[in-house]
Amino acid sequence: MTAIRDEQIWEAARALGLDPWETEFEVVPANVIYDVAARALPGRYSHWTFGKSYWRQKWSYDQGHSRIYELVINTRPARAFLLEGNREIEHLLVKAHVLAHVDFFRHNLHFKDTDRQMDVLASVRADRIASYEAEHGREPVEEFLTACLAFEWCVDPDEPFDPQKPAKGKAAEREAGRAEERGTGKRPEPGAGFRPTRDILAFLLRHADHLEDWQRDILAVVRAESLYFLPQARTKIANEGWASYWHGQILRNLPLSDGEYVEYAKLNAAVTSPHPTGINPYHLGLAIMRDIERTYGKERLFEVRCLESDVSLIRNYLSREVIEKEGLFLWEVRRDGNLVVTESEDWEKVRNGLANSLANLGQPEILVVDPNHQGRRELLLHHNFDGRELHQAEALKALQHLYSIWQRPVTLRTVVNGMRTLLSYDARGPNTTSTGEAIRGYDRWSET
Amino acid sequence: MNWDLFRRGVLDQERHHELVREAVRKNLKELVSNSDLVVQEGGRKVRVPVRELREYRFRFAPEGQPQAGAATPRPGKGQVIGKLPAPGQGQGKGWGNDGEGGTYEVEIGVSDVAAAVFAGLELPNLRPREKIPDPSPELRVEEIRRRGPLSNLDKRRTVLENIRRNALEGDARFGGLLEDDLRFRVPEERPSHQDRVAAVFLRDCSGSMTEDRKYLSRVLAFWLLEFLRLRYRRAVETAFILHHTRAWEVDREEFFHLSEGGGTSMTPAYELARELVHQRFPPHRYNVYAFHFTDGDASDDDGRALTPLVSLAEEINLFGYADVTDGGPFTDRLYRLSRPPQLTIACVPDRSSVIDGIRTLLSPSGVKAP
Numbered sequence: 001m002t003a004i005r006d007e008q009i010w011e012a013a014r015a016l017g018l019d020p021w022e023t024e025f026e027v028v029p030a031n032v033i034y035d036v037a038a039r040a041l042p043g044r045y046s047h048w049t050f051g052k053s054y055w056r057q058k059w060s061y062d063q064g065h066s067r068i069y070e071l072v073i074n075t076r077p078a079r080a081f082l083l084e085g086n087r088e089i090e091h092l093l094v095k096a097h098v099l100a101h102v103d104f105f106r107h108n109l110h111f112k113d114t115d116r117q118m119d120v121l122a123s124v125r126a127d128r129i130a131s132y133e134a135e136h137g138r139e140p141v142e143e144f145l146t147a148c149l150a151f152e153w154c155v156d157p158d159e160p161f162d163p164q165k166p167a168k169g170k171a172a173e174r175e176a177g178r179a180e181e182r183g184t185g186k187r188p189e190p191g192a193g194f195r196p197t198r199d200i201l202a203f204l205l206r207h208a209d210h211l212e213d214w215q216r217d218i219l220a221v222v223r224a225e226s227l228y229f230l231p232q233a234r235t236k237i238a239n240e241g242w243a244s245y246w247h248g249q250i251l252r253n254l255p256l257s258d259g260e261y262v263e264y265a266k267l268n269a270a271v272t273s274p275h276p277t278g279i280n281p282y283h284l285g286l287a288i289m290r291d292i293e294r295t296y297g298k299e300r301l302f303e304v305r306c307l308e309s310d311v312s313l314i315r316n317y318l319s320r321e322v323i324e325k326e327g328l329f330l331w332e333v334r335r336d337g338n339l340v341v342t343e344s345e346d347w348e349k350v351r352n353g354l355a356n357s358l359a360n361l362g363q364p365e366i367l368v369v370d371p372n373h374q375g376r377r378e379l380l381l382h383h384n385f386d387g388r389e390l391h392q393a394e395a396l397k398a399l400q401h402l403y404s405i406w407q408r409p410v411t412l413r414t415v416v417n418g419m420r421t422l423l424s425y426d427a428r429g430p431n432t433t434s435t436g437e438a439i440r441g442y443d444r445w446s447e448t
Numbered sequence: 449m450n451w452d453l454f455r456r457g458v459l460d461q462e463r464h465h466e467l468v469r470e471a472v473r474k475n476l477k478e479l480v481s482n483s484d485l486v487v488q489e490g491g492r493k494v495r496v497p498v499r500e501l502r503e504y505r506f507r508f509a510p511e512g513q514p515q516a517g518a519a520t521p522r523p524g525k526g527q528v529i530g531k532l533p534a535p536g537q538g539q540g541k542g543w544g545n546d547g548e549g550g551t552y553e554v555e556i557g558v559s560d561v562a563a564a565v566f567a568g569l570e571l572p573n574l575r576p577r578e579k580i581p582d583p584s585p586e587l588r589v590e591e592i593r594r595r596g597p598l599s600n601l602d603k604r605r606t607v608l609e610n611i612r613r614n615a616l617e618g619d620a621r622f623g624g625l626l627e628d629d630l631r632f633r634v635p636e637e638r639p640s641h642q643d644r645v646a647a648v649f650l651r652d653c654s655g656s657m658t659e660d661r662k663y664l665s666r667v668l669a670f671w672l673l674e675f676l677r678l679r680y681r682r683a684v685e686t687a688f689i690l691h692h693t694r695a696w697e698v699d700r701e702e703f704f705h706l707s708e709g710g711g712t713s714m715t716p717a718y719e720l721a722r723e724l725v726h727q728r729f730p731p732h733r734y735n736v737y738a739f740h741f742t743d744g745d746a747s748d749d750d751g752r753a754l755t756p757l758v759s760l761a762e763e764i765n766l767f768g769y770a771d772v773t774d775g776g777p778f779t780d781r782l783y784r785l786s787r788p789p790q791l792t793i794a795c796v797p798d799r800s801s802v803i804d805g806i807r808t809l810l811s812p813s814g815v816k817a818p
Binding site: 035038039046048049050142150152275280283324326327328329330332333334335339342343350354356357362363364366383387388390391394398400 | 459463504510519520525531
């Protein structure tokens with residue numbers, strides 16, 4: 001293998017116009033890489049869900065199914081992990097790929113507010129959470145974390161929530177209690193002008209007054225980390241497309257032998273192959289980037305890297321040519337368990353369908369609309385129905401998690417089998433009630 | 449950085465496994481009868497396929513949710529491109545489509561599973577019998593196994609095995625020794641006190657015993673042995689007998705896997721079992737439990753079989769006769785018989801009947817009609 005020094009890779013990248021910042025590469029054994037991959041941040045707190053991801057990755061690896069090719073963290077300096085035992089050509093591909101990712105992290109506007117010292121922060125928070133476990137017991141902490149994580153993606157980066165404000169804690173509660181006794185005041189209510197929000201975690205932080213300080217801290221940690229990861233989740237296709245496009249360009253500009261180049265090509269093909277029942281972000285992203293370059297020129301590529309998220313990339317740049325060349329289509333699961341193609345010929349419908357499925361990270365839009373439902377501090381949520389119904393059993397479980405945090409009954413308005421339905425959870429357990437009102441089309445929350 | 453001591457991932461994994469084990473304990477019935485239990489050789493852990501614990505959140509129901517795919521040539525509208533496995537069916541080793549809820553194998557202590565399964569099982573006749581105090585407490589018993597230290601090699605059996613295997617290939621003489629031929633005498637710790645327990649397993653390996661029926665036999669034998677281990681809290685000595693029209697002793701591996709063929713006769717099996725018990729597990733010293741797995745499809749003149757069967761049953765703690773179908777001529781005969789309480793009968797036609805079958809077999813007064 002031609003010995004390629006790291007400086008040569010950097011040089012090649014810069015010569016092509018990429019502008020990543022400092023990146024540290026570490027060669028690590030498999031169990032480390034799978035652990036970091038499972039947590040997404042080295043040093044992050046412990047939770048069984050990470051254990052599950054770790055197990056899954058490692059199991060897959062032990063079965064010879066998949067080897068994580070690249071793992072890079074959005075920090076400054078960026079940190080990238082290479083799998084011990086991989087071949088030189090694999091390391092080379094990963095390094096080139098990673099540099100393009102770091103360039104994306106640096107320049108894409110969706111990342112501008114992310115904290116580039118998040119790995120350090122995560123470590124500090126992990127220690128704090130470990131101390132809570134020591135103090136309050138592992139089970140209560142783990143269960144509370146599980147409940148919070150159920151709403152991991154129920155965050156809104158545009159939510160005007162200031163985590164620095166002192167939270168209303170037990171002190172305020174006691175004060176209000178005394179006020180009540182004195183008969184002078186009402187229970188502190190989140191005011192008549194309550195603004196419905198998608199950010200369930202922020203809502204809980206603001207209004208769940210009964211929480212212990214350690215619980216409040218955990219909620220805040222989960223929210224902060226979610227906001228950190230949000231841009232990565234929103235730009236998966238764009239980022240992988242970007243990195244795949246450039247790793248090809250970089251390797252072409254390195255003094256590889258023909259044999260080495262062939263090896264690279266094989267690796268590349270494996271990573272960027274299409275998937276019949278899903279979207280391979282490497283595959284689709286790369287196809288879109290190539291198409292943009294062909295249609296608009298290289299300059300535009302650099303603009304795209306700055307401005308686009310996956311949804312906007314698809315809406316603005318997923319062209320008919322790409323859809324047809326890559327054989328993109330839409331499919332659905334039917335009740336009989338069959339996976340059936342629903343759109344194939346009509347490329348615009350395919351494009352719009354894909355964009356819609358990516359909106360809101362593919363999650364249903366759930367709003368907290370009333371924190372004092374029925375005047376009894378019950379929680380009312382509303383699902384902004386858009387034709388796609390919720391997984392009912394899971395929604396009830398999620399409501400159970402919410403109940404465990406809010407400690408008062410919680411109700412969700414949604415649509416089941418075309419009927420307005422209230423899913424709720426209280427001390428007696430889950431409940432499903434149909435109102436008998438038929439709902440067709442959209443059902444967005446409006447103040448009435 | 450030195451990653452040698454890095455164990456966080458493994459520790460997190462442990463957390464997940466613990467939760468899974470909890471969930472497993474809550475769903476043991478289904479697990480015992482429906483899963484392919486994989487018992488590690490010589491180990492006390494069972495690998496049980498379980499679904500991952502789900503992380504619940506607000507999600508779309510899979511039906512009616514448009515998703516994208518890519519394939520060339522592109523499939524046309526209305527084409528079926530795949531199918532989800534039916535609910536309840538395992539997805540085998542692999543991951544679910546939505547990325548969650550795949551199955552993998554988790555290790556659980558066998559005694560944990562057995563304890564949970566058999567909790568509350570009332571078994572009056574399992575009180576140890578009065579035994580004669582063992583005059584030679586140093587006496588150690590030896591099981592014949594396929595693995596063991598070379599110093600314990602049972603040369604005679606090894607040679608016999610080898611000759612037997614060669615004979616099957618048409619050349620009955622000693623030669624071409626393979627690892628599979630080796631047999632070892634593995635000594636078992638023996639309590640010097642009384643209360644020895646032995647389990648004798650008989651299995652019909654005639655042509656009519658299909659894979660399914662063998663599977664049921666395997667599952668039943670596994671759990672019955674486990675129950676005895678749990679109940680007596682000590683090693684249970686075992687012996688395995690296969691029969692079709694003849695009967696012969698085998699080791700555990702063969703018992704579970706061998707298929708032979710031919711017709712069925714119960715008499716030789718019961719006669720051999722009786723002889724074996726008298727020689728190796730004399731009932732005045734042992735608590736003996738015998739179990740027979742068959743499809744009840746013996747020829748009619750097997751009225752002769754009833755004598756050794758009933759005699760044996762009366763001498764030991766329990767004889768459990770398990771028909772792994774929903775009935776056969778010999779089974780019917782047994783049902784009509786006026787039986788001693790130690791002789792129990794159960795029909796276990798499918799996986800979902802396993803748990804109930806085990807209970808019936810282990811309940812001397814109970815009889816379950818098909």
